[in-house]
Amino acid sequence: MNRTLRILWVGLLACTLAGCYRILPSKGGGQLADPPERRFTEPAHVRLPEGYRIEVVAEGLTYPTAITFDEAGTPYVVEAGYAYGEVFLEPRLLRIDPTAGLMPVYTGSRNGPWNGVTFHQGYFYVAEGGQLEGGRILRISQDGAVEVLVDNLPSRGDHHTNGPLIQNGYLYFGQGTATNAGVVGNDNADYGWLQRFPDFHDVPCADITVTGHNYTTDNVLTADPNDRAVTGPYSPYNQSVEAGQLIPGAVPCNGAILRVPLTGGKPEVVAWGVRNPYGLAFSPDGELYVTDNLYDVRGSRPIWGTGDLLWKIEAGQWYGWPDFYKGIPVERLEFPGGQARQPVLQNHPNKPPPAVASFGVHASACGLDFARGAAFGFPGQAFVAQFGDLAPAVGKVLAPVGYQIARVNVQTGVVEPFAINQGKKHGPASYLRSGGFERPIDVQFDPSGNALYVVDFGTVTMNGSKPVPQPGTGVVWRISREE
Amino acid sequence: MKNLKSKVGLLVFCLFWGLGCGTPRLQVPGNAFEMPTADLESGRILFNEKCASCHPAGRAGVGPSIVNKPLPKFLIRFQVRHGLGVMPAFPEQILSDTEVRQIADYLAWLRRPSLATVDQE
Numbered sequence: 001m002n003r004t005l006r007i008l009w010v011g012l013l014a015c016t017l018a019g020c021y022r023i024l025p026s027k028g029g030g031q032l033a034d035p036p037e038r039r040f041t042e043p044a045h046v047r048l049p050e051g052y053r054i055e056v057v058a059e060g061l062t063y064p065t066a067i068t069f070d071e072a073g074t075p076y077v078v079e080a081g082y083a084y085g086e087v088f089l090e091p092r093l094l095r096i097d098p099t100a101g102l103m104p105v106y107t108g109s110r111n112g113p114w115n116g117v118t119f120h121q122g123y124f125y126v127a128e129g130g131q132l133e134g135g136r137i138l139r140i141s142q143d144g145a146v147e148v149l150v151d152n153l154p155s156r157g158d159h160h161t162n163g164p165l166i167q168n169g170y171l172y173f174g175q176g177t178a179t180n181a182g183v184v185g186n187d188n189a190d191y192g193w194l195q196r197f198p199d200f201h202d203v204p205c206a207d208i209t210v211t212g213h214n215y216t217t218d219n220v221l222t223a224d225p226n227d228r229a230v231t232g233p234y235s236p237y238n239q240s241v242e243a244g245q246l247i248p249g250a251v252p253c254n255g256a257i258l259r260v261p262l263t264g265g266k267p268e269v270v271a272w273g274v275r276n277p278y279g280l281a282f283s284p285d286g287e288l289y290v291t292d293n294l295y296d297v298r299g300s301r302p303i304w305g306t307g308d309l310l311w312k313i314e315a316g317q318w319y320g321w322p323d324f325y326k327g328i329p330v331e332r333l334e335f336p337g338g339q340a341r342q343p344v345l346q347n348h349p350n351k352p353p354p355a356v357a358s359f360g361v362h363a364s365a366c367g368l369d370f371a372r373g374a375a376f377g378f379p380g381q382a383f384v385a386q387f388g389d390l391a392p393a394v395g396k397v398l399a400p401v402g403y404q405i406a407r408v409n410v411q412t413g414v415v416e417p418f419a420i421n422q423g424k425k426h427g428p429a430s431y432l433r434s435g436g437f438e439r440p441i442d443v444q445f446d447p448s449g450n451a452l453y454v455v456d457f458g459t460v461t462m463n464g465s466k467p468v469p470q471p472g473t474g475v476v477w478r479i480s481r482e483e
Numbered sequence: 484m485k486n487l488k489s490k491v492g493l494l495v496f497c498l499f500w501g502l503g504c505g506t507p508r509l510q511v512p513g514n515a516f517e518m519p520t521a522d523l524e525s526g527r528i529l530f531n532e533k534c535a536s537c538h539p540a541g542r543a544g545v546g547p548s549i550v551n552k553p554l555p556k557f558l559i560r561f562q563v564r565h566g567l568g569v570m571p572a573f574p575e576q577i578l579s580d581t582e583v584r585q586i587a588d589y590l591a592w593l594r595r596p597s598l599a600t601v602d603q604e
Contacts, residue, residue: 021569307536336569360539399543414531417540426542
């Protein structure tokens with residue numbers, strides 16, 4: 001009888017779970033039928049470990065993305081000037097003055113998103129995303145004079161120029177890919193850039209040979225509803241490839257960590273084969289770590305079930321995009337209701353290195369920093385801001401994913417929530433109707449190492465598959481030990 | 484009598500499952516607790532490596548929550564080994580029997596009543 005009972009239990013479980021994912025609707029954190037009209041903040045609505053406190057440092061920001069500190073420890077924040085949903089504004093660098101509030105230092109042109117900022121020897125270095133004119137690295141003096149250190153970065157697509165970070169006379173930055181998985185498709189028209197730049201596509205960092213897989217879609221660039229586009233990897237929309245075809249590499253390239261001397265010069269490749277290397281940080285022992293936003297379930301080559309990753313970067317290595325996830329070939333990945341994906345590269349530059357840690361699928365692991373001493377606690381561990389899902393545009397989720405600060409033990413790969421909204425459910429403040437986090441996008445320790453600053457992009461809801469960012473809802477939070 | 488017990492057992496299971504009345508439990512964020520045994524620590528590491536992408540911190544994500552349901556360990560082990568629905572199977576080449584047991588033990592440990600809790604979906 002025991003055996004019969006067990007079989008019945010297993011059968012029951014199977015019936016209950018087997019159809020679960022396919023039947024249930026997507027329930028992302030931005031999928032709100034009735035979003036709150038305005039944002040409020042309440043630090044008590046963020047759950048922290050015992051002995052820590054959180055406070056609001058600045059609010060009312062529009063799409064803030066990153067924070068840095070000058071030599072006196074004064075915080076500066078950048079507003080992106082661009083947000084998914086095709087919102088174009090002027091990006092800004094702002095000083096957070098303890099008495100006067102937000103003081104503009106420099107206002108950029110409509111070529112956002114500004115995705116990162118760092119301060120070094122009297123200058124601010126900004127990663128300008130380059131949605132309209134290509135990516136740039138800007139050097140801005142404290143009195144607001146600007147010069148371009150690097151330009152013409154391939155940033156007009158889905159992902160942009162990220163970072164930057166400075167060490168030993170070099171400026172390191174991340175360059176995201178143009179597409180989800182190497183093929184320009186109709187999802188890129190939904191993003192908005194395909195109509196602007198129909199010839200734009202991913203560029204590999206070194207010569208590659210392709211397998212010859214092409215992808216057929218409706219041609220959204222012509223008026224004829226019967227017209228079809230046939231597109232190969234690393235190629236412009238509606239341009240096919242042949243088996244064994246060589247695609248020449250070039251620098252700057254997409255899906256790469258690049259660096260350039262602080263004195264200027266040509267970018268050089270540190271590593272490639274990443275997808276959207278958003279957050280960059282050196283660990284206390286001098287190793288370079290990068291957060292990477294992995295594949296979405298969209299476009300001509302959707303890939304399912306791949307969590308964001310934390311990489312330790314080894315110079316010269318290729319990390320697997322667009323044919324691997326965490327060392328697993330795409331043809332071995334599950335794809336509910338669809339066929340397995342086929343590789344697009346005939347030969348792979350090397351076996352992809354192992355990831356340090358993985359995050360939730362669609363969590364959008366962004367800004368990254370390391371605790372450096374005992375003052376804050378958890379020395380040597382990484383803290384990662386998770387922007388949260390953009391479901392259903394990126395794929396289906398059964399519940400909101402991300403929307404928190406995660407702590408990562410980089411020795412074991414164990415990821416734990418460090419700061420997360422209170423409540424019976426998990427999600428952004430607008431979803432929970434609370435005063436906690438909306439979409440954390442950056443974390444940085446202040447120069448003393450005593451406080452962790454969190455940049456919260458603000459409210460982004462979804463209108464179907466289109467993101468709807470809310471201006472003026474960005475917040476900077478500060479987490480410190482209780483005295 | 485045995486038949487009656489089985490029916491009652493199944494009924495209770497269905498009720499728990501259907502109503503979602505398993506207690507949701509997650510550790511208080513940021514607690515740097517040590518796992519009480521090396522096996523549980525191995526389970527935690529394996530869970531993070533193999534499972535957490537779809538069940539971040541045990542919560543729902545692409546997969547359902549697995550810390551708010553009273554699944555017996557043998558069912559967890561069965562599902563990990565054989566997969567179910569869209570969840571892939573983890574054969575012996577990927578996870579040994581010992582590793583599957585360690586994951587099941589870690590999940591059971593996450594659900595234990597004495598753990599400080601946060602209600603989560």
